[in-house]
Each structure stands twice: as C-alpha cells, then as structure tokens.
Amino acid sequence: MTELVVPGVDPVGRPADIPLRLACGLGPRIEVNGQVIPTKVAGTHADLLEQRPVQILGCSRAELAQGDNRVRVAGWDPYTIDSLVLGTPPRRPDGVEGSALRGAWSTSTREVTVSAPKDSFLVVNENYNAGWRAQISGKTLKPVRIDGWKQGWELPAGTQGTARLEYLPDRPYRLALLLGLAGIALLALLALASRGPRPEHVRETAAASAARLSRPRAPVVVVLALAFGGWVASWQGMVAVLAAVLVTLLLRARGLPAHWAAAGTFGAATASLAAAMVLRDHGFDVGPLMDQVPQLASAAAVGVLFGQLVTEPARPAAEPELPAEEQVLTGVR
Numbered sequence: 001m002t003e004l005v006v007p008g009v010d011p012v013g014r015p016a017d018i019p020l021r022l023a024c025g026l027g028p029r030i031e032v033n034g035q036v037i038p039t040k041v042a043g044t045h046a047d048l049l050e051q052r053p054v055q056i057l058g059c060s061r062a063e064l065a066q067g068d069n070r071v072r073v074a075g076w077d078p079y080t081i082d083s084l085v086l087g088t089p090p091r092r093p094d095g096v097e098g099s100a101l102r103g104a105w106s107t108s109t110r111e112v113t114v115s116a117p118k119d120s121f122l123v124v125n126e127n128y129n130a131g132w133r134a135q136i137s138g139k140t141l142k143p144v145r146i147d148g149w150k151q152g153w154e155l156p157a158g159t160q161g162t163a164r165l166e167y168l169p170d171r172p173y174r175l176a177l178l179l180g181l182a183g184i185a186l187l188a189l190l191a192l193a194s195r196g197p198r199p200e201h202v203r204e205t206a207a208a209s210a211a212r213l214s215r216p217r218a219p220v221v222v223v224l225a226l227a228f229g230g231w232v233a234s235w236q237g238m239v240a241v242l243a244a245v246l247v248t249l250l251l252r253a254r255g256l257p258a259h260w261a262a263a264g265t266f267g268a269a270t271a272s273l274a275a276a277m278v279l280r281d282h283g284f285d286v287g288p289l290m291d292q293v294p295q296l297a298s299a300a301a302v303g304v305l306f307g308q309l310v311t312e313p314a315r316p317a318a319e320p321e322l323p324a325e326e327q328v329l330t331g332v333r
Helices: 045-051 169-192 220-253 259-282 293-309
Strands: 020-022 031-034 035-037 040-042 055-058 071-073 099-105 111-115 120-127 134-137 144-147 150-155 157-165
Touching: 020 045, 040 045, 120 144, 134 144, 157 220, 220 259, 220 293, 259 293
Parallel strands: none
Antiparallel strands: 020 040, 031 035, 031 071, 040 055, 099 111, 111 157, 120 150, 134 157, 144 150
C-alpha cells in the first residue's frame, strides 16, 4: 500500500523540510577490505516518501591500500548504495524551480498540471513502462528512465500546461476482453441452437480412455512443451523443457519411474532460492540463484510432466464374435 485516502478527510501534507537523521550504526553495513565501517543517514522525510537519494556518511576512517581495494555492501539492507565517494561528498546541485499539481488519476489515464521555468523532468514513482505516453497541448513528451527504474518525461524550459498521461495498451486490452466475452456468448448461443434431439437407441458410449484427445503422441507433446518453455524462459526454457521431456521418455522406455525427476527439479529450485537468501546477507551476487536457476529448474519439472502425457498407440482390439442370432445370413441353400 502506497497511499490511503479517507473520504471526507483532507489529506495530510507531505513533510517537505523535516530532517531525517539516523545515528551511527543505523545506516547500511559497508566493509572496506574486510573492515566494517559504521554509517549514518542524513536527508529529509520527503526524500524517503519520494524515494529520492539520501546521504550516507561513514562514521570512521577506512584504511585503503595501494592498488585494488574491496568494498562490500550487505545485500539485505533497506538502503542501496548507488555511488561511493572517498573524502568530502560533493555539494548537491540546486533544485529546479517549478511545480506539478496532480489532477485526475486512474490506472490508465492521469493528468498533471506542470510549470517548468528551466529544463526538468516530470517523474512518477512507478516502474518505467514504454506503454505510457505523456502529451501537453497535443505535443508528445520524450520518455526517460529516472534513477534506473522510475517513469519520467523531459520537460523543456518554459513548459506549462496540463500533461495527460495515458497507458496506450489499455485500450487494446479492454477491447480484447470485450471480444472474448462476446465470443463466449456467441459460442453459448450456437451450442443452444445446434442442440438436436437426444438419440434413443445408443447401445453404449466409448470409454474416456479411448478418446482421441486422451492419447497425445510425442510430436504433440514436444510442440506444447517447447511453446511453454519459450513463454516462460525464452530459448533457455525451451532447451530445459525439451531435455526434461526426452529424459522422461528415456526413463519410461526403461521401465523406471519418472515422477521422481519432477520432484528433484522442484527441489533444486527450492534449494537455489534458499541458498540465495543465505548468501545475499554476506554480500554475494545472488541474481542467478534467485532468478534463472529456479526458473529453469521449474520449467524442467513441468517438462517431466509433459513427458508423462505421452502414450503409446493402442493396439487394435479383436472384433468380438456376434451371437448366432445376430449373424447376417449371406445365402440360403
């Protein structure tokens, strides 16, 4: 939850200049050549609410060696180090005078009244998405990525007016939903209109196991598995799923149980996540262990399940002999 609005209650203004001071030892954990440097945090509460950078200062001197020096930051701190300066931190640049007043605001369309005397940015504290478009008086603003993740647009000097933000993929999405609902309704009407009289002389119905769709062959399963792998993890997922299907078919051909392979790959994904949670507290890069390894292992586990769907073609059963009274007479002497 990022914002709470109570009807009938005026919203509380954001604290603009209330200082934020965290004492030594309450900042992020930084190690320089194995030596722990306690840190403190300086900024304002508005910096936290707007997710702006704050200043992190060391509380003791760091001993640097000639040549390479190793700096490590714990990976599970509430703060992230963007840059590191040795000596006196540089003076912060003065902010650009301007204003931004939020107007109508929804999930797909938004309005912001802006005034930018100098070149500046209109920033929304949400993940950057190329689907958003911002226009002022019919002129489209140039989108930019702020701080590596925020949604923003360039505001040339002298820009004034109401910026309309619109999420363009929302219209095709809603149109697709309407067409899907219309298609479901059409299928229901066709099913009702084409329903004929119920047959009265059905001797028996085929068993469910004899249905054509209940016996997928290897080519069909491989195509479905490749489509799933590509959708989940691109070409790496396709390779993982295909390998799992082939291993499953090999195990089944030798009469060995294949369901243990699915359990093992799911266990490997869980072990990778558990190892990443332990290692990230020690400053290790755990990106692959948190993302690629569990994803590919889970895709391989689903590939094992795809391999279990493959069935061998059933041998045609011998036609039963009809009773003598039902045999067709072919001739009379």
